[in-house]
Amino acid sequence: xxxxxLKIAIGGAAGQGIASVGNILAWIFARRGLHVLAYNAYxxxxxxxxxxxxxxxxxxxxxxHGDTVDxxxxxxxxxxxxxxxxxxxxxxxxxxxxxxxxxxxxxxVQVCGLPVKDLAKNPTNKRLSNTIATxxxxxxxxxxxxxxxxxxxxxxxxxxxxxxxxxLGSAQAGFDFAREHFSPLAGEIPDKRPGxxxxxxxxxxxMGGAAAGVKFYCAYPMSPATGVLHWMARNGPDLGIVxxxxxxxxxxxTMAIGAAHAGVRAMCATSGGGFALMTEGIGFAAMTETPxxxxxxxxxxxxxxxxxxxEQGDLWQMLGASQGDFPRIIVAxxxxxxxxxxxxxxxxxxxxxQCPAMVLTDLLISEGTGTVDPGVFKWDQKIDRGELITTxxxxxxxxxxxxxxxxxxxxxxRAIPGLDGYIHVAASDEQDENSILISDEFTNPLKRQAMxxxxxxxMASAKAMIPAPQLEGSPDAGLTLLGWGSxxxxxxxxxxxxxxxxxAANHLQIKWMVPLHDEEIMAIxxxxxxxxxxxxxxxxxxxxxxxxxxxFMADGHIRKYDGEPLQPHHVVDGVKELLKGESTLYVPTxxxxx
Amino acid sequence: xxxxxxxERPTITAKDFQGPVDPDWCPxxxxxxxxxxxxxxxxxxxxxxxxxxxxxxIGCSSNLPGFIHTYGMHTLHGRSIxxxxxxxxxxxxxxxxxxxxxxxxxxxxxxxxxxxxxxxVNLLYIVMxxxxxxxTTGQTSPTSLIGMQTKSNPEGNLDMPLNPLxxxxxxxxxxxxxxxxxxxxxxxxxxxxxMEHNGFSLLDVFSPCVTYNKDQTxxxxxxxxxxxxxxxxxxxxxRQALEKAFTWSDEEIPIGLFFENRDRPALHETxxxxxxxGPLALRPLGISPKQGQALVxxxx
Numbered sequence: 001x002x003x004x005x006l007k008i009a010i011g012g013a014a015g016q017g018i019a020s021v022g023n024i025l026a027w028i029f030a031r032r033g034l035h036v037l038a039y040n041a042y043x044x045x046x047x048x049x050x051x052x053x054x055x056x057x058x059x060x061x062x063x064x065h066g067d068t069v070d071x072x073x074x075x076x077x078x079x080x081x082x083x084x085x086x087x088x089x090x091x092x093x094x095x096x097x098x099x100x101x102x103x104x105x106x107x108x109v110q111v112c113g114l115p116v117k118d119l120a121k122n123p124t125n126k127r128l129s130n131t132i133a134t135x136x137x138x139x140x141x142x143x144x145x146x147x148x149x150x151x152x153x154x155x156x157x158x159x160x161x162x163x164x165x166x167x168l169g170s171a172q173a174g175f176d177f178a179r180e181h182f183s184p185l186a187g188e189i190p191d192k193r194p195g196x197x198x199x200x201x202x203x204x205x206x207m208g209g210a211a212a213g214v215k216f217y218c219a220y221p222m223s224p225a226t227g228v229l230h231w232m233a234r235n236g237p238d239l240g241i242v243x244x245x246x247x248x249x250x251x252x253x254t255m256a257i258g259a260a261h262a263g264v265r266a267m268c269a270t271s272g273g274g275f276a277l278m279t280e281g282i283g284f285a286a287m288t289e290t291p292x293x294x295x296x297x298x299x300x301x302x303x304x305x306x307x308x309x310x311e312q313g314d315l316w317q318m319l320g321a322s323q324g325d326f327p328r329i330i331v332a333x334x335x336x337x338x339x340x341x342x343x344x345x346x347x348x349x350x351x352x353x354q355c356p357a358m359v360l361t362d363l364l365i366s367e368g369t370g371t372v373d374p375g376v377f378k379w380d381q382k383i384d385r386g387e388l389i390t391t392x393x394x395x396x397x398x399x400x401x402x403x404x405x406x407x408x409x410x411x412x413x414r415a416i417p418g419l420d421g422y423i424h425v426a427a428s429d430e431q432d433e434n435s436i437l438i439s440d441e442f443t444n445p446l447k448r449q450a451m452x453x454x455x456x457x458x459m460a461s462a463k464a465m466i467p468a469p470q471l472e473g474s475p476d477a478g479l480t481l482l483g484w485g486s487x488x489x490x491x492x493x494x495x496x497x498x499x500x501x502x503x504a505a506n507h508l509q510i511k512w513m514v515p516l517h518d519e520e521i522m523a524i525x526x527x528x529x530x531x532x533x534x535x536x537x538x539x540x541x542x543x544x545x546x547x548x549x550x551x552f553m554a555d556g557h558i559r560k561y562d563g564e565p566l567q568p569h570h571v572v573d574g575v576k577e578l579l580k581g582e583s584t585l586y587v588p589t590x591x592x593x594x
Numbered sequence: 595x596x597x598x599x600x601x602e603r604p605t606i607t608a609k610d611f612q613g614p615v616d617p618d619w620c621p622x623x624x625x626x627x628x629x630x631x632x633x634x635x636x637x638x639x640x641x642x643x644x645x646x647x648x649x650x651x652i653g654c655s656s657n658l659p660g661f662i663h664t665y666g667m668h669t670l671h672g673r674s675i676x677x678x679x680x681x682x683x684x685x686x687x688x689x690x691x692x693x694x695x696x697x698x699x700x701x702x703x704x705x706x707x708x709x710x711x712x713x714x715v716n717l718l719y720i721v722m723x724x725x726x727x728x729x730t731t732g733q734t735s736p737t738s739l740i741g742m743q744t745k746s747n748p749e750g751n752l753d754m755p756l757n758p759l760x761x762x763x764x765x766x767x768x769x770x771x772x773x774x775x776x777x778x779x780x781x782x783x784x785x786x787x788x789m790e791h792n793g794f795s796l797l798d799v800f801s802p803c804v805t806y807n808k809d810q811t812x813x814x815x816x817x818x819x820x821x822x823x824x825x826x827x828x829x830x831x832x833r834q835a836l837e838k839a840f841t842w843s844d845e846e847i848p849i850g851l852f853f854e855n856r857d858r859p860a861l862h863e864t865x866x867x868x869x870x871x872g873p874l875a876l877r878p879l880g881i882s883p884k885q886g887q888a889l890v891x892x893x894x
Binding site for chain 2: 030031195196197198199207210211212213215216218235236237238239240241242244246247248250251252254255256257258259260261262263264265266280281284288374377379380381383385390416417418419420421422423424425426427428429434435436437
């Protein structure tokens with residue numbers, strides 16, 4: 001593990017400027033070429049409440065926001081009351097001593113009360129206390145003031161020289177005060193320049209859409225998926241992407257299907273409640289064999305649930321979305337960079353198979369922000385539209401055009417509307433090869449069977465289009481940590497911590513849920529003496545799915561469903577507990593009250 | 595889609611729009627008249643079948659795309675409008691005609707309808723309004739009159755009927771008309787005007803259900819309908835249009851062009867990506883590495 005591993009937390013009420021402190025710090029770290037990951041715990045309010053941003057930086061890739069905090073910046077009394085208990089010896093707590101009183105300080109925690117009234121050049125500007133605290137934090141972390149100066153100049157230059165000067169003065173005052181009164185955290189800060197790009201998972205999904213050739217994006221605002229809409233709305237006009245806000249999610253998916261049927265690549269994103277409204281549309285895409293990509297950024301349900309908290313609770317909603325029995329693709333990206341990579345991948349599969357494709361992320365990685373390897377952003381990706389007919393010389397040339405022609409692989413060449421010689425109707429009713437309905441007076445059981453089988457056959461070629469999951473660690477470790485989607489980072493770190501504690505384990509993370517590489521997965525799991533499944537839900541949705549596909553039953557389960565993501569120690573503690581063999585289920589308790 | 599000049603075009607007749615199967619509507623259904631008028635109008639406008647897409651929801655009248663030779667999409671119940679919106683925005687060279695019934699458009703789909711009007715999507719929406727649910731064998735519809743007895747309201751309908759024309763005029767539709775399948779000549783003229791209009795056109799059509807609606811029959815309408823054009827109505831005046839939309843009596847149920855606003859551009863003419871360049875569906879996919887790099891630079 002890395003020598004340099006710094007964790008800073010900032011807490012306060014919504015509206016106090018926590019995000020801007022976080023952005024400044026992330027920019028400073030990333031510009032130095034350090035890896036960064038930030039996770040924000042917040043509530044569904046615009047002002048007030050309690051917001052707690054954790055930002056971690058290291059010269060190694062950061063895969064989870066981690067367990068501990070080195071520097072805690074408290075912007076209000078509530079934060080110090082809640083989080084002082086989470087600090088350990090050697091860490092710092094920074095606060096405005098004019099307004100905030102620390103309670104019982106744990107042994108060894110260094111108390112850095114800032115006399116903000118004396119330090120501030122303009123004591124009436126409340127935001128300056130953030131800047132003073134940021135200056136102090138940066139000194140304590142072992143940085144020079146220079147990158148903070150650059151960052152503030154960049155951030156405030158629009159507001160004029162006075163505002164820049166005020167902020168620079170405040171930052172220097174905080175920095176100097178800390179230097180006069182405290183010693184910084186030990187250790188050299190590696191310099192890994194050039195810098196790294198910083199992005200959220202939602203922005204990565206949207207950018208992945210741009211790389212995939214999305215031309216039509218529509219959505220209804222819903223946390224935590226709204227970031228995708230914002231990116232698309234901001235960048236769509238320059239990139240030739242039509243972006244529409246629609247009246248509801250039923251309108252969203254059906255509008256996207258209409259655009260996709262006309263021949264463009266169309267995408268939409270929502271969260272679980274919006275996806276519930278979309279489900280009839282998923283079946284419509286399946287029946288008309290229209291490729292469409294729908295993103296569900298999961299939040300804690302059911303119903304409105306906990307809008308700003310994370311969960312992996314929608315797997316079965318995706319598996320069962322819409323009436324009837326039909327092929328679909330479901331993928332769960334495993335980290336922020338994978339959000340970008342997955343979208344072009346799944347569009348190619350959807351286009352080739354002409355079926356609905358669903359992307360299942362969650363608040364943790366979609367709203368999580370971090371550095372990614374710039375090599376991830378590939379703009380010359382292969383766009384494979386499958387058997388799509390977009391030009392015509394006036395006739396199909398091979399007899400009448402059969403939109404739903406029965407073929408060996410179930411895939412029928414798809415012509416876009418407007419072409420001479422390819423007239424057809426795409427119907428939500430069951431229809432024959434020639435798109436004449438067989439649902440009403442022409443019902444014919446043999447034709448119906450043939451069409452169901454034609455669609456179903458498409459899945460036979462699906463597995464070969466996507467990579468099988470790869471095991472991390474030794475195949476002979478004896479213990480496998482099995483997760484899916486967004487938990488990759490925390491499981492990777494937990495495995496390293498376990499190994500440091502003498503517990504050997506390997507790690508298998510599942511990304512492609514449907515189709516599932518059942519044989520490859522079982523070949524890996526059959527080598528393990530014990531398999532523990534770790535997921536962010538109550539009933540073990542993935543464990544049940546794996547069992548339904550393979551009859552495999554895991555030896556133990558770690559499940560968290562309090563709205564907050566798993567932290568490495570939750571997994572480590574759970575594995576150790578499960579290894580005692582006294583129980584098959586471990587449910588961690590979240591220690592940080594946010 | 596290579597542009598075909600008028601000189602090269604073979605003469606198009608209503609027969610060119612003859613569908614692959616005959617309609618399965620009940621004999622005497624008002625929808626036959628709508629289908630015939632639609633085929634004639636498309637021919638009159640010189641549209642080739644492949645330049646047209648008919649989009650429908652679910653219900654008797656929504657089966658229409660299967661009975662006409664054009665591209666078609668037979669969508670979900672109440673969702674024809676958003677599907678057609680996506681189609682029209684993705685290829686604004688297509689002539690988009692949406693067909694359906696009152697249950698489909700004014701009941702389950704009304705939430706989409708009102709927003710499509712606000713957006714002024716360039717399409718013609720023909721609602722075959724029979725004031726009843728036919729395919730589900732006769733229940734109250736959003737336009738059923740108060741007191742109408744149906745299987746779902748044997749004691750008589752209690753709910754105020756929805757006024758589609760008033761809703762459309764106040765909702766932002768830029769062309770609002772009403773026809774009657776018993777007046778095929780005027781119906782054809784209205785369809786033609788609605789299709790030629792640049793923007794959202796709502797054409798409500800009295801299309802009697804001979805099987806389940808024994809109240810609003812052909813004779814019922816024949817006795818009451820009065821043509822707006824015969825009475826000096828000015829469709830550019832929204833106040834007059836609204837007054838006529840609220841006119842419903844034994845002496846007068848107006849039909850004709852209620853309202854028209856020629857000044858407002860259609861959505862695809864104002865949308866930033868579509869207002870320049872050809873149909874979206876025919877544009878190259880993806881973005882250039884230079885554009886991509888600019889996006890990454892913003893993240894540094």
